[in-house]
Amino acid sequence: MKKFTYRSDRRTRYITAAMLLAMSSLGIGLMLFYDGGFFSTWYLTLILALLALAALSIPRSIVITDSSIEVRCLCNLIEIETSDIVSVRRVSRDELRLFPLMGIWGVFGYYGRYFDRRNMMTVQLYATRWDDFIEIVDSSDEYYYLSTDRADELLSAIRICLPDKAAA
Numbered sequence: 001m002k003k004f005t006y007r008s009d010r011r012t013r014y015i016t017a018a019m020l021l022a023m024s025s026l027g028i029g030l031m032l033f034y035d036g037g038f039f040s041t042w043y044l045t046l047i048l049a050l051l052a053l054a055a056l057s058i059p060r061s062i063v064i065t066d067s068s069i070e071v072r073c074l075c076n077l078i079e080i081e082t083s084d085i086v087s088v089r090r091v092s093r094d095e096l097r098l099f100p101l102m103g104i105w106g107v108f109g110y111y112g113r114y115f116d117r118r119n120m121m122t123v124q125l126y127a128t129r130w131d132d133f134i135e136i137v138d139s140s141d142e143y144y145y146l147s148t149d150r151a152d153e154l155l156s157a158i159r160i161c162l163p164d165k166a167a168a
Contacts, residue, residue, distance in 0.1 A: 001064065002064045003061055003062070003063050004061060004148045005148075006059050006061060006109070006127075006148060008108075008129060009149075011106075012108070012109055012129060012130070016106065016107050020107075027043055027044050027047065030043050054107055056073070056074045056075040057075065058108045058109055059072070060072050062146060062148060064157045066161060067082055067083070069085075078144075082162055086137045087136075088159060089134070090134060090151060093130055096116070098114040100113075100114050101114060101115050110127045110130065111125055112125065123143040123145060126144070129148075134146045
């Protein structure tokens with residue numbers, strides 16, 4: 001078993017800080033403009049709920065066992081069976097043209113279901129940095145993109161656990 005932890009890059013930290021500042025400023029502005037009231041309370045409740053959902057879905061670590069690759073988040077576990085993996089390769093950020101469908105873009109990281117505009121398909125992204133991506137394709141043609149600051153080690157560890165057909 002090998003474990004890789006997620007660390008946010010500078011871009012993710014800046015986007016998170018900017019978004020939190022913008023949301024706080026808007027909330028304070030609504031509270032002052034409407035003298036408290038229903039609208040500012042509704043906004044505050046919605047933003048806090050969305051931030052709580054985002055915080056619970058942040059990828060924490062990638063654990064590679066003999067039988068699976070696990071992306072561990074605070075509230076859920078994404079498991080990719082190594083026997084189902086068809087290919088694994090490193091991908092640069094220039095190769096990705098992703099648009100978020102259901103997920104988070106930049107606040108605490110990048111994760112969820114994204115639309116790949118280059119290949120015209122949906123993919124799953126679990127990253128806290130916008131570089132050093134590892135692309136994993138499984139037998140059901142599902143694409144996963146993982147990112148960590150030790151991408152070369154992650155790729156090597158995944159290839160060791162794979163059947164011969166996917167290791168190339």
